[in-house]
Amino acid sequence: MPQPTPAGSEHQGYQAYNALAWITRHAPDLASARDAFGKPSSATHLSDARRAAATDWRQISVLYSELLRFDPSPVIEANRAIAVAMAEGPAAGLTILDIVVADARLKTWPAIHLARADLLRRLERVEDAKRAYLTALELEPPEAERRFIASRLGGL
Secondary structure (H helix, E strand, C coil): CCCCCCCCHHHHHHHHHHHHHHHHHHCHHHHHHHHHCCCCCCCHHHHHCCCHHHCCHHHHHHHHHHHHHHCCCHHHHHHHHHHHHHHHCHHHHHHHHHHHCCCHHHCCCHHHHHHHHHHHHHCCCHHHHHHHHHHHHHCCCCHHHHHHHHHHHHHC
């Protein structure tokens, strides 16, 4: 399942929509997701976007909602939160992510704290963003993520 990447939530969508495009084309249990958008290949265009701004984030959030009906996973909900943030703004995504982060299974997942920090940064909630970045660091993410977090902290 797609996970937030160290490059920030705007890049997370590239993994997400590639996975969702594949799901809507190949998973028979999600035929209703294909039908909801009028044609089987409607999600295919999502994987063609070259920039986050060219991505149909609303459709991605709808596809995640549909996927949650079949697999109610907190990771899928976290990914949906990022898609909502990209479609409706960081506050909307953070509202969802703050609920998801309370799930005990995700408390030790650095990526969710990193995604949360990114949304807080976008909302100019600097102190909260710093705390979220530091929480992600405390969970000992891979070196590339640690460098990314350090650069973000330095920019706050």
